[in-house]
Amino acid sequence: MGQHAEGGSGQAGAKHVPVALTRVAELLAPALSGRPAVVVDATLGLGGHAAALLAEHPQLTLVGLDRDPQALELAGRRLAAHADRTHLVHAVYDRITDVLDELGIPAVDGVLFDLGVSSLQLDADERGFSYARDADLDMRMDPTTGPTAADVLNTYAVPQLARVLREYGEERFAGRIASAVARRRAQAPFQRSSELVELLYDSVPAASRRTGGHPAKRTFQALRIEVNGELEALRGALPAAVDALALGGRIVVLAYHSLEDRMVKRVLAERASSTTPVDLPVELPGHGPELRLLTRGSEQAGEDEVAENPRAASVRLRAAERIREVAA
Secondary structure (H helix, E strand, C coil), X not given: CCCEECCCCCCHHHCCCCCCHHHHXXXXXXXXXXXXXXXXXXXXXXXXXXXXXXXXXXXXXXXXXXXXXXXXXXXXXXXXXXXXXXXXXXXXXXXXXXXXXXXXXXXXXXXXXXXXXXXXXXXXXXHCCCCCCCCECCCCCCCXXXXXXXXXXXXXXXXXXXXXXXXXXXXXXXXXXXXXXXXXXXXXXXXXXXXXXXXXXXXXXXXXXXXXXXXXXXXXXXXXXXXHCHHHHHHHHHHHHHHHEEEXXXXXXXXXXXXXXXXXXXXXXXXXXXXXXXCCCCXXXXXXXXXXXXXXXXXXXXXXXXHHCHHHCCCEEEEEEECCCCCC
């Protein structure tokens, strides 16, 4: 969503700096340059990437999706000079097909996903995304709908909570933390992030705290992914985004932890592979790869970018180009 991090306390200097902006623009340029093109920014955020693409390509139409109404409002102001070339839509990215249908757009030339939590969300104390500042345990990217992080902590059964922490936070002490949460909530329900941080300090062994970073980082990540259904949404959104690409269209995805990146890698690799049976000597018509991978593995931010924008430290960038039309 424009500017990202995994945890952290929202370094002032890192605020609102789009991650990998130059590389994103470079990868999308061949599909957007010199003609009327359409790009979907599936995670509009504060509009940093969108503003740069609209400025660089005067014939470009941008469709910007975000589930956060506050982000849409702020991005709308930032992109006001290009209002005649933008469609900003309040939607989660797995609705990309519906949104394009509603706008009467049959295919697009570029799609950008910048996953994870945005600066706007992380730096707003009242949203409860950051373990570094006390706030209500909310963590909803769309504060108008759905359960909060407090709801998850206060209502999930211990095995269910442990699974969330283990799968989404890759938390070694998931079972121990889930049991501690259950004991604590039996006395009083969780309401504030400081209550959870205190419990995590008590639950994670001291030796692990010394080597594994902040003991709250993985649990906060897991709760955020669960509250917002991030991986389920991504599971639907990635194939839909590839399907929406015109011939020569390009998709660029910035992921910030291994679960997202693995999903992106799998989808792009599958579409970049032939579906001809391996024992056949020739490629069957209509079975060749749909995509050509544009990155070798995943690309990481360089030292200079990380120094300027610490939130780029965990980024993994992958990109691909559609090279074959698929019959509807």
